[in-house]
Amino acid sequence: MRHTPCTRRMVLATFALLCIFNSQAADINLVRGAKGEEDIINIKGNFNIGDENKFRALALISNRATVFLDSDGGKLQPALEIGKIIRIKGFATAVQDTSCSSACAMVWLAGEPRMMSNFTSIGFHAPFKLDPVGKPVSDAIHGALIGSYLTGLGFSPKVVMFVVSAGANDLHLLNKATADRLGIAVTFNTASQRRRATEAYSEGLKATEGPSPAMEAAAQFYRQSAVLGFAGAQNNLGDLYETGKGVPKSDKLAVYWYTRAAERGEPTAYFSLASILAEGAVDPEVLVEALKYAALAYNFMPEGHNKSEAEVLAKTLRAKLSSNDIERVRELVARWMPLYQEEHLMGDAVR
Secondary structure (H helix, E strand, O other): OOOOOOOOOOOOHHHHHHHHHHOOOOEEEEEEEOOOEEEEEEEEEEEOOOHHHHHHHHHOOOOEEEEEEOOOOOOOOHHHHHHHEEEEEOOOOOOOOOOOOOHHHHHHHHOOOEOOOOOOOOOEEEOEEEEOOOOOOEOOHHHHHHHHHHHHHHOOOHHHHHHHOOOOOOOOOOOOHHHHOOOOOEEOOOOHHHHHHHHHHHHHHOOOOOOOOHHHHHHHHHHHHOOOOOOOHHHHHHHHHHHHOOOOEEEEEEEHHHHHHHHHOOHHHHEEEEEEEHOOOOOOOHHHHHHHHHHHHHHHHOOOOHHHHHHHHHHHHHOOOHHHHHHHHHHHHHHHOOOOOOOOOOOOOOO
């Protein structure tokens, strides 16, 4: 069993005292990436005063990095400073089968993107101080600092409430389901996993080529890539479910995978969603969603066949909606922001 300075617990009375007041300086080091790869900055141990200066020195010599975290907390001030540096530099953050709670979780939230493994939870609790008898009680001043920090990072009030509402002796755990509910964009992979996702996607494309496409094999490759978060594979897996090629036909699963790809900013998925939602739809709410995605597809697709098709679909849908509904679509499109913008997009591939 791996031991850390503070073992994870659901109840934090002893945990908090150890992590905050017995904190030693964290071990912070930089590993240079191979040519074309990002650097890795490792932070292990609990945060203490001065750690922000060590981190700043490493951040200054790195143009692109992922910050891997293994910490049960520590001092709040250096953690917030490190988080601000991460956001300014545009670094990613990752927790992979390790512990990240309290002050560490504040650092992790600053990443763009922020990553965690499927077997990891990020732990949040309210900042606290000790009362005269040594009992931890919530600290409103530090809570306000956290609220200001999270607001500055662009998080919504419901995220701030989730973070600071746990008592000093409680722990709010962030997993995928909770992250989705709160609108916190999380990527469940690392750089090596992203490479594997891209490779599996390429193998899926190859399986569909030639006079005898191997659609079942393509579906397997796309699924491997889609689970690792690659938007192109998510869209193509949705295509297979919509058409029933290589997998049992399922519009429900098609919409699910199209939506996952759209959440990652894949324009082809916008068109896929618009098309499947529009098919046979008469409910104005469904038509509004379909038109929203058709407009997004037209706005973000490169010139080509799919962009033209998206324009035709948008015109058809506008004819079925009232002026008020169309105005609502304009507002939805203007406010649209994917949870995470995929770096490698599919381009104008014909569906």
